[in-house]
Structure formats: C-alpha cells, structure tokens
Amino acid sequence: MARRIGQKDPKSHPAKPAQHSSAGPTAATSIEGNGEELRKRSGLLWDDQLRPGRGPKPAASRAVVVQAAISVADKHGLSALTMQAVAERLGFTTMALYRYFPNKGALIDASVDAAMGTPPQRSGPREEWRKEVKHWAYAKRAMLCSRPWLAELPFVAAPHGPNWLSWHEAFLQTIADTRLSPEDMMDVLSVVHGYVSGNSDTAISLARAVSRGISFEQWAQAVGADLCRAIGNPRYPILSAILSSQSGGISEASPLPARGGRPRTMDESFDFGLERVLDGIEHYMDSLKEL
Amino acid sequence: MARRIGQKDPKSHPAKPAQHSSAGPTAATSIEGNGEELRKRSGLLWDDQLRPGRGPKPAASRAVVVQAAISVADKHGLSALTMQAVAERLGFTTMALYRYFPNKGALIDASVDAAMGTPPQRSGPREEWRKEVKHWAYAKRAMLCSRPWLAELPFVAAPHGPNWLSWHEAFLQTIADTRLSPEDMMDVLSVVHGYVSGNSDTAISLARAVSRGISFEQWAQAVGADLCRAIGNPRYPILSAILSSQSGGISEASPLPARGGRPRTMDESFDFGLERVLDGIEHYMDSLKEL
DNA sequence: CAAATTAGTGTATGATATAAACAGTAGTTC
DNA sequence: GAACTACTGTTTATATCATACACTAATTTG
Numbered sequence: 001m002a003r004r005i006g007q008k009d010p011k012s013h014p015a016k017p018a019q020h021s022s023a024g025p026t027a028a029t030s031i032e033g034n035g036e037e038l039r040k041r042s043g044l045l046w047d048d049q050l051r052p053g054r055g056p057k058p059a060a061s062r063a064v065v066v067q068a069a070i071s072v073a074d075k076h077g078l079s080a081l082t083m084q085a086v087a088e089r090l091g092f093t094t095m096a097l098y099r100y101f102p103n104k105g106a107l108i109d110a111s112v113d114a115a116m117g118t119p120p121q122r123s124g125p126r127e128e129w130r131k132e133v134k135h136w137a138y139a140k141r142a143m144l145c146s147r148p149w150l151a152e153l154p155f156v157a158a159p160h161g162p163n164w165l166s167w168h169e170a171f172l173q174t175i176a177d178t179r180l181s182p183e184d185m186m187d188v189l190s191v192v193h194g195y196v197s198g199n200s201d202t203a204i205s206l207a208r209a210v211s212r213g214i215s216f217e218q219w220a221q222a223v224g225a226d227l228c229r230a231i232g233n234p235r236y237p238i239l240s241a242i243l244s245s246q247s248g249g250i251s252e253a254s255p256l257p258a259r260g261g262r263p264r265t266m267d268e269s270f271d272f273g274l275e276r277v278l279d280g281i282e283h284y285m286d287s288l289k290e291l
Numbered sequence: 292m293a294r295r296i297g298q299k300d301p302k303s304h305p306a307k308p309a310q311h312s313s314a315g316p317t318a319a320t321s322i323e324g325n326g327e328e329l330r331k332r333s334g335l336l337w338d339d340q341l342r343p344g345r346g347p348k349p350a351a352s353r354a355v356v357v358q359a360a361i362s363v364a365d366k367h368g369l370s371a372l373t374m375q376a377v378a379e380r381l382g383f384t385t386m387a388l389y390r391y392f393p394n395k396g397a398l399i400d401a402s403v404d405a406a407m408g409t410p411p412q413r414s415g416p417r418e419e420w421r422k423e424v425k426h427w428a429y430a431k432r433a434m435l436c437s438r439p440w441l442a443e444l445p446f447v448a449a450p451h452g453p454n455w456l457s458w459h460e461a462f463l464q465t466i467a468d469t470r471l472s473p474e475d476m477m478d479v480l481s482v483v484h485g486y487v488s489g490n491s492d493t494a495i496s497l498a499r500a501v502s503r504g505i506s507f508e509q510w511a512q513a514v515g516a517d518l519c520r521a522i523g524n525p526r527y528p529i530l531s532a533i534l535s536s537q538s539g540g541i542s543e544a545s546p547l548p549a550r551g552g553r554p555r556t557m558d559e560s561f562d563f564g565l566e567r568v569l570d571g572i573e574h575y576m577d578s579l580k581e582l
Numbered sequence: 583c584a585a586a587t588t589a590g591t592g593t594a595t596g597a598t599a600t601a602a603a604c605a606g607t608a609g610t611t612c
Numbered sequence: 613g614a615a616c617t618a619c620t621g622t623t624t625a626t627a628t629c630a631t632a633c634a635c636t637a638a639t640t641t642g
Binding site for chain 1: 333337442443445450451452453456457459460463464467473474475476477478479481482484485486487488489490491492495496499513514516517518520521526527528529530532533536537553554555560563564566567568569570571572574575
C-alpha cells in the first residue's frame with residue numbers, strides 16, 4: 001500500500017500552502033517553522049518533565065507516550081503511527097496526547113530520539129580505533145535496520161536529542177586518542193556516519209519490506225527486476241554488461257566464501273565499503289604522522 | 292490500525308492508502324504491497340504511454356502531470372504535493388489525475404525519477420577515474436540539494452526508474468576501465484553513493500530550510516544549539532571538548548583558507564570525506580595491481 | 583451512424599490532525 | 613476544611629486528504 005504520510009505544517013494552516021501530504025510518502029520532521037519553534041521542539045527532547053503542576057496527576061508521562069508511539073511504529077510501520085493509534089494503545093482519547101506533546105511532530109521527534117537508543121558501551125579495554133569504529137558502524141546499521149521506520153524520517157536535521165548526541169559521542173570516543181584534530185574528528189565522524197546511513201538504505205528497505213510480510217525473495221525479485229531492465233538497453237551499456245556477467249541476483253546470505261563471479265551479499269557489500277572508508281581514514285592518519 | 296498489513300481485499304482498494312499523515316513527517320514510497328503491485332508500480336516508470344484507446348483524447352500526459360507534481364514539490368515542499376494541488380496546477384479536477392496514475396504513490400514514484408534528472412554528460416575526453424567520480428559525486432549532491440524534497444522519500448527501495456539507472460550507469464562509466472571486477476564496481480558505486488547521500492543529509496536539510504524561508508543563520512543556530520547542549524554535559528565529554536575547542540559554529544562559506552581551529556564548512560567537510568573515500572578506493576585498486 | 587470505450591466531473595466517504603469548549607479533580611490557599 | 617484554580621482528559625467540530633462511485637461527454641471503431 002501505500003504510502004505514507006505526509007506531513008504538515010506545524011503552525012497555522014490557514015495560510016499555508018502546504019500542508020500535509022499524504023499519500024505518498026513524505027516525510028519530514030525536519031526543520032519547519034521559525035527559529036523559535038525550532039527551539040521549542042528541541043527543548044522537549046531535553047526536558048522530560050511535565051511541570052509539577054497543580055491539578056490532577058497526569059496518568060502518563062512523555063516517556064510513556066513515546067514508548068507507545070514506538071511500539072506502534074515498530075509493529076505497523078510509520079504510516080500506522082497516528083495520534084489515534086498511540087492514544088488507543090494507552091487507553092487515552094486522541095486529544096489527551098496533546099497534553100503531553102503540542103503536536104504530532106513533537107511526538108515523533110521524541111520518539112525518534114528514544115528509538116535510536118544508545119550505542120553499545122565498550123565492555124572490554126580499548127581496542128585499536130579501527131576495530132572500534134567498525135563496531136560502531138555495525139551497531140548503527142543494526143539499529144537502523146531494526147527500526148526501519150526511522151529511516152523514513154529526515155532526522156539528520158533539526159531536533160537532535162540526547163541519544164542522537166550519544167551516538168556521536170560514542171564514535172568520537174573511538175578516535176579520541178588518535179592524532180586527529182578536533183575538526184578532523186568531526187569530519188571523520190561525518191564520513192563514517194554518512195557512509196553507514198547512506199549505505200544501509202538498501203538493507204533498511206529490505207527490513208521494512210520484511211516487517212510488512214514481504215519475503216526476502218519477493219523483495220529481491222522486485223528490486224532485481226528494476227535493475228534488470230537495464231540489461232540489453234543501449235542506454236545502460238556498462239550496467240548491462242555487469243549485470244549479465246553476474247550469476248544471480250542479490251543474495252541474502254550465502255555459505256560460500258566470496259569469490260569472483262558471485263555478487264556480494266548486502267552485508268558483504270557493506271563491509272567491503274566500510275573497509276574502503278576505513279582505509280581512507282587510516283591513510284589520512286598516516287599522512288599526519290609524516291608531518 | 293488495522294489495516295494494512297495483511298491485505299485482504301485484493302480487489303478493491305487493496306491498499307488503502309493509508310494515510311497521510313501528517314504532521315510529523317513521514318515518508319515513504321518504498322516497497323509496499325505484494326510482488327505484483329511492486330511490478331505494476333515499477334512498470335509505470337518505464338512505460339510512459341497511455342493506451343491509445345478509444346474515447347476522448349487525454350488532455351495531458353503522464354509526463355505533464357509529473358512535471359506539475361514536481362513544480363509543486365519544488366515550490367512548496369513535499370508536504371504540499373497533494374493530488375489537489377497537482378490537479379489545480381493543471382486545471383483539472385482532483386479525480387482526473389487518477390486517469391493518469393492509479394494512486395498518489397505511483398505519481399510520486401514517477402515524479403521522483405523524473406526529478407532526479409540525468410547525470411551530467413562527460414563533455415571532454417576521459418579523465419582520470421578519480422576526477423570523474425568526484426564530478427559525479429558533486430553532481431549528485433547538487434541534484435539532491437536542489438530538490439530537497441527528494442530526500443524525504445526512501446527512494447532507494449523499490450521503484451527504480453530510467454533516471455535512477457542512468458545515474459548508476461554514469462558512475463560505472465567513470466570506473467569502467469579500471470581493473471575492478473564487476474562485483475567490485477557495484478560495491479564501489481555503492482560506497483560512493485552511500486557516502487554522498489548519507490553525507491548530504493545536512494546540506495539537504497539546510498536547503499530545505501532555506502526553501503521554506505528560513506535563513507542560514509536561523510538554521511545554523513538551531514542545529515548548533517542542539518549540539519551545544521553537549522557542552523559541559525558529563526555524558527558527552529569528548530563532544531563537549533571538541534565543541535568548546537572550536538571557534539564558531541557551522542560556517543556556510545568562508546573566504547579564509549581552511550586552517551586548524553576553524554570548523555570546516557559543510558562543503559569542505561563533504562570534500563574532505565569524499566577524499567577519504569576515494570583514497571580508500573584507490574588504495575584498494577592499488578592492492579589489486581600487486582597481485 | 584451506432585456501439586463501445588474512456589476522459590474528466592461531481593459528490594461522497596473515511597482517515598487524520600487538531601482547534602475549541604467542557605468537565606472533573608487534585609493541590610493550594612485562606 | 614472550604615473555596616479556588618491550574619491542569620488533565622473528553623467531546624465536538626473543522627479542515628485537509630486520498631480515493632471510491634456514478635455520471636456526462638467526447639471519440640473511435642465497426
């Protein structure tokens with residue numbers, strides 16, 4: 001089905017051109033509204049306290065609402081994440097949620113941050129940076145794949161909550177005692193993060209499909225079919241050649257060791273790319289030593 | 292909700308569309324529906340012909356409708372891309388669009404592919420692969436930033452149209468005469484593509500904000516503010532240290548040459564990362580020579 | 583020309599978010 | 613401990629969407 005969601009515009013709707021979308025998909029929690037509104041949205045991520053207030057005690061808390069939202073999204077996907085569904089899960093009326101979050105966007109912001117969780121903590125002693133970065137990258141990829149709905153939101157953007165920062169922090173710790181400058185560290189973080197999230201798209205798409213009841217085979221066939229339209233099409237000579245040179249389609253996991261002639265598994269491809277990225281970083285570090 | 296998931300009524304509206312969402316954001320055009328539905332969606336991307344039929348001549352064409360949809364999204368963002376808005380732009384009734392596309396998702400699929408456009412063609416003679424890959428990466432980034440709404444859709448997934456393939460083809464051509472194996476080529480494509488799309492998130496977010504009338508300063512302040520919450524927070528020691536060691540916030544563009552102590556510009560960071568990735572790839576190529 | 587077929591219209595339905603008005607209650611204050 | 617009131621949760625109402633259904637008119641084919 002369908003598509004998903006849209007979004008809306010937080011502020012008024014009277015004058016707005018835009019509104020929500022719908023169907024398709026859409027996305028977007030990102031930055032909307034003016035600076036002040038941005039600040040407010042971000043604020044909610046950091047301040048979990050409802051004011052201690054005077055009246056009746058709230059039956060729930062922001063955290064509880066967020067957990068409910070996450071459950072819904074985990075079970076039925078982002079498109080099922082409606083205020084109604086969340087409220088239902090809590091035994092609330094839809095409108096009651098607005099006592100906890102000013103609007104759906106804010107709830108989503110909070111849910112995203114909470115859903116990211118925290119990166120795995122280093123258990124043993126410090127290892128070589130490269131090994132640790134790899135762990136981080138794998139963990140991040142796993143996190144994204146386990147909650148494919150996260151990737152449906154452009155969440156790099158604005159509201160960055162505590163957990164988002166903690167993933168960054170964890171990464172920085174892995175390269176903290178290299179000789180990289182602070183600027184380099186941030187950029188190295190950005191390379192690896194970029195690679196991981198960009199490259200995981202395919203795996204995430206699969207995860208999403210699977211969570212919807214589509215089998216790996218169906219998914220692979222669909223993706224492969226699109227690609228295969230290139231075969232024989234003079235507009236795509238190289239792609240065509242490559243595809244026909246390969247044995248099968250995408251393979252999920254294979255017991256065979258990677259040899260030439262067999263296209264790599266998604267995970268193998270991820271690993272291959274990660275090694276290249278790490279090689280590049282290592283090369284850069286080495287170049288610093290020489291100075 | 293109930294809906295979605297298993298699908299039960301194949302015929303009628305099998306998929307409901309789900310919704311729309313709203314507010315937050317959302318996204319999603321990706322794979323939904325069973326294999327058959329996937330095939331159909333993909334099919335529309337490749338077959339631009341309306342059947343020659345018998346009745347009245349269509350006043351428009353799929354391509355025209357897609358252009359209208361793209362205009363709307365370009366001007367007011369993905370959230371404004373409603374069937375109504377598109378129809379209005381064409382002087383049609385909302386329902387008339389359904390003569391061209393079976394549902395909004397299909398229209399979006401087509402719009403996404405069309406909006407990607409084709410990669411720049413190599414004008415001069417072949418250059419060194421590295422230089423050409425760089426051009427490709429910059430072009431892709433520019434394409435994404437110029438249509439920030441594209442990134443609001445998880446479009447790596449299912450329906451891959453002609454233009455999507457053409458970007459892949461263009462990349463492969465840049466490395467066609469290296470000694471990489473077909474598998475390696477696909478993976479190298481995947482690394483660079485992953486890095487570019489993953490790393491461009493920030494720039495895209497900025498582009499989106501700007502297109503909504505938010506100034507660079509406001510955006511930077513909002514993003515910076517989130518980051519700065521780390522400062523002094525014992526939960527983020529390294530991040531905190533790095534941030535305080537840096538002079539200012541994110542700078543859009545600076546006439547100064549990059550020196551230590553100044554955080555890089557977004558574009559500089561992109562370039563830095565790209566160089567690392569390319570170094571890694573080059574290193575791999577070199578290792579092949581030795582064999 | 584008549585039958586068949588299809589483009590575009592009008593209107594209806596159901597999902598959603600969310601505003602507005604209301605109701606009940608637990609702290610606070612005198 | 614009575615009155616007050618800041619809040620919580622409910623009800624009702626509005627607006628926007630996607631999209632189904634039924635209908636009219638154009639156009640092609642036999």
